[in-house]
Amino acid sequence: MKVLDHLEEWIITFLIGAATLIIFVAVIHRYASGLPIPGLQDWLISLNFTWAQELCIYMFIWMAKFGAAYGVRTGIHVGVDVLVNRLPETWSKKFILAGLAGGVLFTALVGTLGWVFVWENGMHYAVYHALGIDSGDLPEGPTAPDLEWPTWIVYCAVPLGSYLMCFRFSQVAWHFAKRGELPHHDIAYVEGLGADEDVLAPRGGDAR
Amino acid sequence: MSADALGWARMTPVRAGRWLAGIVAALIAISLLGKVGFVFALLIALMLTGMPVSISLGLTVLTFLFTLTTVPIEAVALKLFTGIENFEIMAIPFFILAGNFLTHGGVARRMIDFATSMVGHWYGGLALAGVLACALFAAVSGSSPATVVAIGSILLPAMVKQGFPKRFGAGVITTSGALGILIPPSIVMVIYAVATSTSVGALFMAGVIPGIILATMLGITTWYRAWRNGYPRMPRATWAQRVRAFRRSMWGLALIAIVMGGIYSGIFTPTEAAAMSAVYAFVVAVFIYKDLPLRRVPKVLLDSANMSAMLLYIITNAVLFSFLMTHENIPQVMADWIINHQLGVVLFLLVVNVLLLLAGNVMEPSSIVLILAPILFPVAMKLGINPIHFGILMTVNMEVGMCHPPVGLNLYVASGITKMGITELTVAVLPWLFTMLVFLVLVTYVPAISLWLPRALGML
Numbered sequence: 021m022k023v024l025d026h027l028e029e030w031i032i033t034f035l036i037g038a039a040t041l042i043i044f045v046a047v048i049h050r051y052a053s054g055l056p057i058p059g060l061q062d063w064l065i066s067l068n069f070t071w072a073q074e075l076c077i078y079m080f081i082w083m084a085k086f087g088a089a090y091g092v093r094t095g096i097h098v099g100v101d102v103l104v105n106r107l108p109e110t111w112s113k114k115f116i117l118a119g120l121a122g123g124v125l126f127t128a129l130v131g132t133l134g135w136v137f138v139w140e141n142g143m144h145y146a147v148y149h150a151l152g153i154d155s156g157d158l159p160e161g162p163t164a165p166d167l168e169w170p171t172w173i174v175y176c177a178v179p180l181g182s183y184l185m186c187f188r189f190s191q192v193a194w195h196f197a198k199r200g201e202l203p204h205h206d207i208a209y210v211e212g213l214g215a216d217e218d219v220l221a222p223r224g225g226d227a228r
Numbered sequence: 229m230s231a232d233a234l235g236w237a238r239m240t241p242v243r244a245g246r247w248l249a250g251i252v253a254a255l256i257a258i259s260l261l262g263k264v265g266f267v268f269a270l271l272i273a274l275m276l277t278g279m280p281v282s283i284s285l286g287l288t289v290l291t292f293l294f295t296l297t298t299v300p301i302e303a304v305a306l307k308l309f310t311g312i313e314n315f316e317i318m319a320i321p322f323f324i325l326a327g328n329f330l331t332h333g334g335v336a337r338r339m340i341d342f343a344t345s346m347v348g349h350w351y352g353g354l355a356l357a358g359v360l361a362c363a364l365f366a367a368v369s370g371s372s373p374a375t376v377v378a379i380g381s382i383l384l385p386a387m388v389k390q391g392f393p394k395r396f397g398a399g400v401i402t403t404s405g406a407l408g409i410l411i412p413p414s415i416v417m418v419i420y421a422v423a424t425s426t427s428v429g430a431l432f433m434a435g436v437i438p439g440i441i442l443a444t445m446l447g448i449t450t451w452y453r454a455w456r457n458g459y460p461r462m463p464r465a466t467w468a469q470r471v472r473a474f475r476r477s478m479w480g481l482a483l484i485a486i487v488m489g490g491i492y493s494g495i496f497t498p499t500e501a502a503a504m505s506a507v508y509a510f511v512v513a514v515f516i517y518k519d520l521p522l523r524r525v526p527k528v529l530l531d532s533a534n535m536s537a538m539l540l541y542i543i544t545n546a547v548l549f550s551f552l553m554t555h556e557n558i559p560q561v562m563a564d565w566i567i568n569h570q571l572g573v574v575l576f577l578l579v580v581n582v583l584l585l586l587a588g589n590v591m592e593p594s595s596i597v598l599i600l601a602p603i604l605f606p607v608a609m610k611l612g613i614n615p616i617h618f619g620i621l622m623t624v625n626m627e628v629g630m631c632h633p634p635v636g637l638n639l640y641v642a643s644g645i646t647k648m649g650i651t652e653l654t655v656a657v658l659p660w661l662f663t664m665l666v667f668l669v670l671v672t673y674v675p676a677i678s679l680w681l682p683r684a685l686g687m688l
Contacts, residue, residue: 032533033526036321043322043503047496073315080318080540081309087537096538097280100590102635103251104278107244112278119279126286130308137305175309 028090028184035083039076046072071166078164078174085181092123092188095203116202120193124186131182138179142172251276264558267292271549281595282538285545289552299555304548311547312540315499316428319418321536322502323370326483326509328532330368333513333520335480336378339364342477345470347447348462352454354387355400357462359450362404363443366411368483368505370418372593372630376405376641384645391460394646395656396453402642402653403660404446406627409593411439413487413502416593416623419543423550423601426615428498429491433682434616435623436488441677442624442667449663479512492685539594546598559606566607573611577672580604581625588629592637596629597622613675616688620678624671628664631657 046069053064091097104115141162162171196202239247259269270291274284293299330336343360350356361379369375380401387397409416412432421428453459465473474481487505490496496504513520520528553559566576583604587596601622608618630638633654643653671677682688 029530032537033529036325036533036536037529039318040322040325040503040506043500044507047500047504051495076318077313077315080321080536081312083321083533084312084537084540084544087533088541091534091538091541094534096534097282097541098538098592099278099280099284100275100635101278102590103247103276106239107248108238108241111241111244112238115277119277119283122274122277122279122287123283126283126290129290130286133301133305134308137302137309178308 025093028086032083032087032090035079035086039079039083042072042079043076045069074164074166078167078177081174082177082181085177086184089181089185089188092185092192093203095192113196113200117193117197120189120196123189124193127182127186127189131179131186134175134178134182138172138175141175142170146170146172263296263556264561266296267552267556275590281591282542282545285542285549285599289545289548292552297555307548307551308544311544314422315497316418317422317540317543319413319428319499319502320415320539321532322499322506323413323415323418324536324539325529325532326502326506327369327371327374328528329506329509329513329520330365330480330483331374331378332524332528333509334517335368335477335509335512336361336365337382337519338473338477338517339480340379340383342470342473342481344462345465345473349464350451351461352450352459353461354383354390355392355397355450355454355459356447358383358387358397358400359404359443359447362401363407363411363439364477364481366407366409366439368413368480368487368509369408370413370415372406372408372627373637373641375408376401376638377645379405380642380645394648395652396457396459398642398646398648398653399656399658399660400446400450402636402638402657403631403664404443405638405641406630406664407439407443407446409630410435410442410620410623410627412436413498413505414623415539416597416626417619418498419539419594419597420601420619420622422543423546423598424605424615424619426619427687430616430682430687431619432488432491432498433685433687434620434678437681438620438624438667438671438677441670442627442664445663445667446660449659453659479516483508483512492687542595543598546595549599550602553602559603562603563607563610567610573613574673576607576611577613577621580608580621581668581672584622584625585628588625588632588635590635592635593626593629596626614679614688616682617675617678621672624664624668628661628668631661631664 049064049067049069053061053067055061088097099119104112104119107115163169164171164174192203255269255273258272259266267288271284271288274287275281289304293301293304340357340361343364344354344357347356347360348354358379361383362375365375365378369378384394384397384401388394408414412435414432414435417431417435418428420426421431483505486508487501490501490504491498510525514522514525571579584596584600587600591599605615605618609615630636633639633650639650639653639657642648643650646653648656679688
């Protein structure tokens with residue numbers, strides 16, 4: 021379980037960082053290759069960065085799908101809690117559980133829809149091909165325009181991300197049913213901000 | 229957010245029962261209006277359970293598709309993939325990342341120093357500097373709550389120490405922080421642009437003048453209240469001090485030139501400008517100001533990814549929802565209805581404002597824009613309202629919505645910083661909230677405020 025948690029965090033951290041760098045390098049490259057420096061210019065022009073935008077989009081889609089699952093764990097997905105919070109304790113518990121069940125249901129549905137779509141748009145062919153089974157007249161499935169990767173691999177983000185999210189929703193619902201705790205995301209908390217402004221002030225909540 | 233922490237009592241079972249019965253009755257009444265009514269009743273019912281807005285949107289669409297239409301389910305599956313396959317949307321994660329680097333990287337502190345040296349000696353001293361600092365930070369960050377956090381967590385303790393009442397400080401920062409989404413760059417504007425296919429660049433330019441006007445109006449309110457109550461002032465800074473403060477904050481301020489200059493001159497697309505500003509903010513925070521140690525960078529990346537993923541997830545599901553809306557011709561029907569009843573532009577804009585302010589009571593800005601913009605936009609176009617003007621109008625409405633309860637995001641952030649209850653904060657922001665409402669009327673009925681600059685620059 022710990023491994024999965026860390027893997028999830030590691031993947032989305034890497035994706036956002038790498039996507040930023042790729043676009044940065046692509047923009048620098050576009051302007052640098054316009055500079056008339058002998059040798060360097062030829063080398064820069066020979067590099068091809070047309071795939072950068074597409075790759076960045078795909079990386080962010082993967083980040084969005086896995087990040088959404090991570091977000092369930094950190095409680096960042098906000099809802100309308102005006103009514104629920106004012107209902108009597110036992111009622112609001114039922115409402116929250118119903119909400120979480122909705123999350124489980126939706127992500128399971130989407131995951132399955134996505135799985136069917138991926139399977140029918142190239143994975144079926146690819147798997148049969150790889151196993152040496154005669155695929156008959158199955159279509160090969162489309163490829164991405166610039167990267168020329170089969171799109172079914174890229175689109176795997178949806179079923180994988182949704183099933184992971186489904187798992188996270190179940191996990192949160194289970195915890196809530198047992199202990200009555202929901203993960204809570206605090207936007208106002210910023211690490212290391214304002215701390216050195218008030219070094220002498222007593223730290224809140226420290227009873228010693 | 230638990231109700232107890234906010235000082236709201238839970239209802240007794242009898243009262244709660246009446247409320248629920250009333251809501252259910254109202255929803256059934258709405259759903260009897262036909263397919264459209266059913267969609268909205270279902271959406272509202274799901275949202276009221278407190279489930280995430282994104283999930284409610286998605287479940288509504290799926291229910292509708294499975295039961296009431298013949299749209300092939302493959303179309304939905306495809307939309308799930310292609311909904312956010314758009315390079316413009318990718319500006320959002322980049323701007324969030326840039327904002328987080330700026331917040332952690334000491335840029336806000338230097339901007340506050342600069343603002344204090346410029347206006348600190350007037351009535352209202354630090355509070356006035358807070359308005360200016362929020363405006364400056366808004367010009368490099370695209371989010372309101374981030375602006376409140378960045379400026380508020382440094383400035384509010386300092387204000388209390390100087391003898392300002394806590395309420396006054398909280399009121400100033402909560403409302404000035406809302407400038408974050410009006411002064412470009414702005415995440416809400418990117419979302420509007422994506423939802424309605426308008427130009428992000430033109431929207432950004434259109435936000436500049438309204439942003440400056442609102443900052444000035446908030447400043448005047450602050451000054452007046454401080455003058456009336458005799459709040460502390462700072463000693464006047466010498467010009468040498470001002471120049472020094474400016475030079476120290478210059479690295480942060482240069483970002484304004486990179487983003488706005490870059491987009492206007494056509495060097496970058498808005499998304500590229502966002503990526504450049506993220507890298508630039510990283511370099512400034514880690515290597516120039518050295519306020520952010522390298523080992524904390526992965527945490528900043530992770531937090532930004534978390535926030536972006538949440539927004540992108542809402543966007544995916546809202547794209548599905550608006551696909552459903554257009555498939556059922558709902559915006560078209562509404563537009564025809566309004567034109568047949570000869571509701572003029574004036575009345576339509578009034579209705580839009582009220583609707584958006586009401587929605588601002590229960591939802592956060594990105595969801596509102598994503599759900600309502602695709603519906604209201606075609607109507608506005610038929611009435612001949614400029615798309616850019618309409619975008620600014622929606623943005624200002626979102627700003628107001630962020631500063632009043634029950635879901636004003638800025639209020640929650642400020643309450644986290646000041647440890648004040650939401651009720652007390654609501655009273656505290658009233659004078660500035662009123663100023664913002666006056667400004668809203670101004671922006672709604674004087675399109676020139678938003679349209680003059682993009683026109684003068686030839687972007688319209």
